[in-house]
Amino acid sequence: MAKSALILCMDVGFNMSNSGPGEESPFDQAKRVIQKFVQRQVFAETKDELALVLFGTDSTKNPLDNDDQYQNITVHRNLMVPDFKLLEEIENQIHPESQQADCIFDIALNVCVLVENTTIHKLDRRNIVLLTDLNSPVSSDNLDVIIENLKQADITLQFFLPFPAEEGDGEAPGDQDRRGPGHPGTGKGLSEEQKEGLDMVKHIMLTLDEEEGLEQIYTFSAIEQLCMFKRIERRPMAWPCQLTIGSALSIRIVGYKAVTEEKLKKSWKTVDAQTNQKDDVKRETVYCLDDDNETEVQKEDIIQGFRYGSDIVPFSKVDQEQMKYTHDGKCFAVLGFTKQSSVQRHRFMGTQVIKIFPGKDDEHAAVALSALIQALHELQMVAIVRYAYDRRSNPQVGAAFPCIKQDHECLMYVQLPFMEDLRHFTFPSLENNSKFTPSDEQLSAVDSLIDSMMLVEEDEDGKQKDIFKVHDIPNPAFQRLFQCLHHRAVNPGTPLPAMESWLKATLECPEVIRERCQSALGEIKNKFTLTQVEKKKKLKTSAQIFGKDSDEPEAKKAKEDEADEEFNLADIAEGSVTSVGSVDPARDFRTLIRQKTLTFEEVCKQLTHRIEQLLGNKSTDYYMKSITCVEAFREQSVKLGNADLYNSYLQLLKSSIPTQGLESFWELLVQDGVTLISEDEVEGSTVTRNEARQFLVTERIEEAAAHPAEDPGDVDDLVRIVLL
């Protein structure tokens, strides 16, 4: 397994806290670099190990500290996988100190080499990162020894300095933007020590790597590059198989997932809000019949069936296993070849692209596959193949495209649709409709908009330059999540931060384009009329949804009478009501309040628990029942002159709408006009009449703005929602 060990070696000597007025000290800058770096490692969950060595410390703690030469060097942390503890320590325990030892950094390097060598693991990469302002006097006495040590241990070295390395040498143009503008400290010019130190650094780096050594010297402002949390890396899994054409020709191949929507490895766990313990929360699924009593059914009394249209067919797991489609397993078999143009890009299915290479260490397979790739390329054709990952997975049909690059050749496999996947929607023609046909003027306005917004341009050398490469952008959802998690971990008890500005910027239209397209955009605004269609939102009352249309007032009335009667009957039987049941919670609630055997608070609590339960079912019938509960809650609260419980519950309910997916329930509530209890109704209510009305109104606007759109629907998506 590829693994690396990295040592962050930071100068904390007193020289590091020197800074000009209003400037951030080199110490603070270096600390930020380290923080960002460790953060990145923690969230990437790599197994790479990391150590932290400080030099210029007042105390001394290192494996060589009995030697006088190795004073003021502290190994703060030995090589291990970085965690939040380290981040907290960096935040709270690392301060500028007052020492300045001679020849310190070359000695520190020695310690680092030693630390690197402490690890017992086989490492693919060893790296030391040194952060210093080079202000401590250096001697070059044992430089050669150090370089030799580094070389021998195959350790690479990086420097982070407060100033660019090329200062004074006449900076190379074009390097400007890599370093970012403004290097604190450069204005004052370098001290003698720094100049000397810089020469030495350059000497070391060039000795280690003649060609690119100097590129490994960064400035502290390189922090912008570190801001991004490391992108998620996954080790590609090899999928060895045989490509077959008929029964007689097969080629050994190996496939790798090349592109796929990466998901986070971790999902949210549910914990108790008080204890923060996962074990305190249990989720349980129970089954019940769809009758009035919601009779619970034991798990062992449940069998499975499937729908066949209107029929439900009992179909046991055993039968299903026996009768299901089976196949021979792993397979990459050519069904035939077809023109590339007949496989349309928008018909690509599935969630991945697999690259197919010849079998490992098999030169003959390589030649055979190469012949196929080149043949397809020259003929502009693709192979249509049957692909099955293994025996357990469903076979697919897909296309294998030839892909020829300078340094490699491969086939690219993409899944294609089955007949059952396709929906043949017909849309009205846009061309044959005079109302929609744009005029020449309008067309030319759009034409210039496109010209002004081209993201790919040719530079002076005729080379194409793409200024907005999506596949270079890290998934912002991950970046944002990590930012918030980090914030919560290091600054507990404070609200979550706003999105970082660099992340926001990567998602926006590039500034150059935005400026360039202004006039074209204005032209479009002049040439086209776009008017928002005022829509009278169809007022659905809950009764309508429930199936009773407004033109049936008679029936409705009768139903209400019935309800009254039921209520009277309930009065007679009310002696038996001891808690808010599930059959008619609103009735039980009213009865219990009248009985006064339980406190108002207690009865309300029981009712709200029932409401939560009902809402958990996410179906109109249960929403209806819930609304009658809320209405009863409101009615009794007004009657008793106690608005607080009801109002705070309704506010809580409102806040839980997005998380619980209760939009349609809320809509019913809004249309039935169930709002907060205002001070007009109950004295002592903290809600004004206007606020009570506003409570629903604002919601309606939000609702209209954020239309509950549906995703094309994906099992993975569904699973993720369930996990939350």
Place this chain on the structure above:
Amino acid sequence: TQNYREERLTGRDSLVFLVDASKEMFIKGEDGAPSNFDMTMQVVRTVYTSKIISSHRDLIALVFYGTEHSKNPNDTFKHVYVYHDLDEPGAKRVQDVDALRGEKGAKLAAETLGCGPSSLGDALWCCANLYSDIKLRLSHKRLMIFTCREQPHGGDNVKDRQARTKASDLKETGVVIDLIHLMKPGGFDVSLFFRDIVSPPEDESELGLQLEPCEKLDDLQKRVRAKEQKKRATARINLCLGDGLNVAVGLYATAVTARKPPPVKLYRESNEAVRSKTRTFHTQTGSLLLPSEIKKAQTYGKKQIEMEKDEVDFIKKFDDPGLVLMGFKPMEKLKLHHHIKPSVFLYPEEGEIKGSACLFSALLKKCSEKNVYALCRCIARRNNPPRFVALVPQNEEVDDAKVQINPPGFNVIYLPYADDVRTLDLPRCTSASQEQVDKMKDIVTKLRFKYKSDAFENPVIQKHYRNLEALALDMMAPEEVEDLIMPKVEQIDRRLGSLVDEFKNLVYPANYNPESKPAAKRKTADSGGGAEKKPKVEVSMDQIKVHVQNGTLGKLTVPVLKEACKQFGVRTTGTKKQELIDALMDQLSS
């Protein structure tokens, strides 16, 4: 699920097949080609079975007119035969339709239906009653008339007028009437009668009426399918070109992976469906937990970090739903391998913002002309993080029979982020010589075929439904499913003939066998390395503790981790590596 959810808000879709059963319909084509009636029944069957798979809650009816016998509620209408009233399609109905197919079907039709005088007016009236008898809320109502007679009443003005009145009544109640006219000698003149019966097309074009009559089953299938599937936008959002300039668009899922539906849980005693309820409660007190009483947590770097539920949503929210234009790129910049999920289709929503269609149309035309695509940031629904998409222009395309193959609009291609593109170690490749390539070209050319995206049925799903069908209808054995994605090996071998050996001689040495296990010689060479791998060693409890402390549990293998869980008495429900690690960390790091 998606259809189901939408339906709860809007109602069910319904479809009535009104089929002419006159004797003209039963005339066989030349060379024994199936009669119009036979073709129609095949199409009806296809619609029934596809509805069962894709949208089983839609309602379908099958009504014949011009019959001798009558069958309808109270037998109000003569010569109208309601074969199936409006209901969800099921196994029995598929069987019923099957019975009307082919030679035997014609015989059965002659016995049960018979041929008699036609009154389209009565037939339409009868259909109107079918709709009004339905107690469910109907969202989309469609009626398809299948006939090969351009004048069903032979010029009887009274009957014609009556039919027109009934048709306009139906249309007024929101029923869309389509004519699927079938081939008859001398051509089918729609203007003689049916022009006033059918609903006008959605656009201004006369497309619907210019259509040639269907002659082939294929055409018929296509035409019916194009009408039968009600398109629904999965989202209606704004495409912002910048600076508050918005075009309203709808997103349509035109390709969705069909899956075997999840099983329904049934009560053993009664075979009735049960509902499931999931509850969250406190382990110790057993009381139900309100949303306010739970939090969400993740563990990173050995630390559990908690968030409120609404904070979790807050983190995911970047912006309100919508498409935001970033700029344009030449088409060749759209890489074939930048694919992460099926694309969706974009079409203007004139009903939301007036003028959208015009600007959309201009954008489509120009993008297509200049061969560029639009790059947009896309948030399809609330609290979804953004994705970048390519809007690829697609011009309208119709086939010879004037049936739309590709609608006009943009295909929305989802683009990968840096995280989604994996770095692969590229193996060093040996290139083939031109001679070898040329031989392969011969092979490729021999195996050419015309690919059509709807040519392959999913054998897994088909098999599943055949099984259900057999069980539902008490059949002895399910109907065989032909696995269309199985290579036709014999045919391929025959077509290739000696080419395979010639190619193999060019690329493979004599003793080479690609079927054998990967290179045996490598094994011997590396055997030292293989033997070095020690048999699984048990890791001591102390070592585990060290790993916990250093956060290096990930180095251990799953069996070792499992064993460690056992040793420390850590309860785990999970079997995945991360779950085991989390469990051990939870227990041992505190």
